[in-house]
Amino acid sequence: MEPQAPPATHEVTNQVPPLEHYNLYESDATLTAAVEREGAAWHAQALARDGATLGAPEVIALAGAANRHEPELSTFSPRGERIDTLEFHPSWHRLLALLRQEGLHALPFDTPRTGAMAARCAGYFLHAQLESGSLCPLTMTFASIPVLQREAALFAQLADKLYAREHDPSDAPLAHKRSMMVGMGMTEKQGGSDVRTNQTRASAPGAASGRGAEYRLVGHKWFFSAPQCDAHLVLARTSADAPISCFYVPRYAPDGTRNAIRIQRLKDKLGNRSNASSEVEFVDAYGVMIGDEGRGVPTIIEMANYTRLDCVIGSAGLMRAALVQAIHHARHRVAFSRRLVDQPLMRNVLADLSLETEAATVLFMRLARAFDAHLAAARTGASESGVERAWRRIVTPAAKFWVCKRALEFTGEAMEVWGGNGYVEEGPMARFYREAPVNSIWEGSGNVMCLDVLRALERDPQGAHALFDEWRADAQDAPTLAAALDALQASLAAPAEHREAGARRLTQQLVLCAQAVLMLRSSPDAHANAFIATRLADAGAGLGGGRVYGTLPASFDQRAIIADAFRT
Missing domain, CATH: 1.20.140.10 (Butyryl-CoA Dehydrogenase, subunit A, domain 3)
Structure with missing residues (x-):
């Protein structure tokens, strides 16, 4: 006898179809009106195009994939060399590429015109509806620009890569990259939000000291977000009783070797799981003081x-x-x-x-x-x-x-x-x-x-x-x-x-x-x-x-x- 198919147990009805193929911008009357009101109407067409992209099912799927496949840390190579590298799922890099191509990392700075900040905020809002973890390194890169702009010599070396609209996922010295990301390192175990308790020390190896001089950092950071970034802004003291200063600490030292930033582990977080947050130690790491000495917090x-x-x-x-x-x-x-x-x-x-x-x-x-x-x-x-x-x-x-x-x-x-x-x-x-x-x-x-x-x-x-x-x-x-x-x-x-x-x-x-x-x-x-x-x-x-x-x-x-x- 032919085997009989099992009887159907039920018919699937009254289940909601997935929300897709919609325009995140054009469906939001409050946002479209605000873009006009706040002087960013010149960017409305780009926002509408991006809104349609973000509503496509294949783009929506990137968010789930990036959060299911979390970043992985490799501290050592098979030969025992210290490498501190991170591996991300391709969906993560695609999300960052989408953010970057819309200029959300630099728009008000590389396109300084009326309403540029409003245009950028509206675009950021659209992408925030897709996936949250990928926003972190982009936000920090964006926020670092007005700080770095005040360091004329340093910024001249970084501007093209900061402004670039192409995401470059490679882990390489900055000279070999098409674009860069910047993170920050403020909090330490003993202080958290009270950064004035920070203990990380920075010493000048040469005769020069102060703003623009090279330093070596020894210490730790309890939360060091996006450790794969090409550089971080880090708080440290020049002596035990000195007020805190701020330092630009690149992932690679000027000689092309990996800077002495040791990633201890990645945080196992409640959410924001697509994004890497870490604990690190600085073991005589290279850095450059930015801002005036002792004015790191401001x-x-x-x-x-x-x-x-x-x-x-x-x-x-x-x-x-x-x-x-x-x-x-x-x-x-x-x-x-x-x-x-x-x-x-x-x-x-x-x-x-x-x-x-x-x-x-x-x-x-x-x-x-x-x-x-x-x-x-x-x-x-x-x-x-x-x-x-x-x-x-x-x-x-x-x-x-x-x-x-x-x-x-x-x-x-x-x-x-x-x-x-x-x-x-x-x-x-x-x-x-x-x-x-x-x-x-x-x-x-x-x-x-x-x-x-x-x-x-x-x-x-x-x-x-x-x-x-x-x-x-x-x-x-x-x-x-x-x-x-x-x-x-x-x-x-x-x-x-x-x-x-x-x-x-x-x-x-x-x-x-x-x-x-x-x-x-x-x-x-x-x-x-x-x-x-x-x-x-x-x-x-x-x-x-x-x-x-x-x-x-x-x-x-x-x-x-x-x-x-x-x-x-």
Whole structure:
């Protein structure tokens, strides 16, 4: 007898098709409007082309592959030679090539024009929706440029390779490479964020010392991100009691030999698994002092200001990616005889999530304008306005605190829309969730950011007053926002000890007011009103927060908010 096929156990139905073949840029009305508003319309065509590329299934697949096939460290060759090499899956290099070809590592510096920072931030936001780990070395390379530009002789040797739009994955002396990446090494075991406790020592082997001189470094770094980079900016002391200085430490020494940077191990991280983070030791490693001796922290903080903005954008990108996946799922999945998107409570959740991403997007794009103004002032020698300086110095760390914190809860809520399918690794939601904490931790944790906000407010009272005056003008017809601003300024008038203890609440109030102002200026009235009603209604009483997503009043048109959020 012919063997009979086993009976079918079930028919596969009501499963959601993968989200692909969509344009990440053109489907985002908030982003396209912000690109126009912030002076980057000249880059819109390139963003639309890139948005289509990132929505292609073969490109989407790169993200999963890069995170399944993690980087591998080889410390020794088969002959016992110390080599400290890393091997990455081809998908990783393809992701970096995509980032680099769009100029996201250097756009405002190699193409200095109005809106260049906004153009770059918009592009970075698109790629943040694809994969997070590959953003790290690109961000650090980008942020190193304004620091290295101040070292004329060194920068003249590096500029072509820093600006190059071709990713060169080879591990070779810089003279033999077409492009380069730069990382940073700040934290040590004993200090973490408190880099002033660093112990790594740098000594000058010759008669010359100070800025531009050669040094030899001995010490360690507890977190040394992207150890495969062609150079790192590293903090060290020139003596046990000297203030910290900053050094350019290349992967290869000038004589072509591998620099004495020993990779001890790669970190086994919760997320960001496609990217290599390491512990290293410097064993008489070659370096060049950049910036003035003893001014290492202010020197590298210039780099950190840019990386913090990228943390905001990276978290906003994660939120956007999770949102469109949730909306796509709800538009296709049927439960209890209705599509999820047609069920009032699910619509409430999705609309609330949509408002959160909209507020994050208008915020980072407004910060991009402030950074554009800063770069323009540096190029022309003009003075930076107090308002733009305040957006950059005060609101950036506040945004880094708030948006990165919101990403944690946001990705969990979006995963829940998928149900059990969201909790398994075959789909993207689990990866988004694991990625969410990192931007809140790297480049200054939440408490560090809130203390930075207080310091910025205290150091630039003129800028803070100009900022609040601007916001009050926007709040004239928005009594809830006006009350929130009153509460914020009352918090700022409290004794210093109370301000520090309440720095998280103060920072939350500040960034929510900033987002509300921006939404009043640029979002549909219904969106702005819903955001203010649900984020600031209790701020006048010094409350705020303490709410889950999906608590919008029924009076708002939640269906329209969702439709505006993801246009297909």
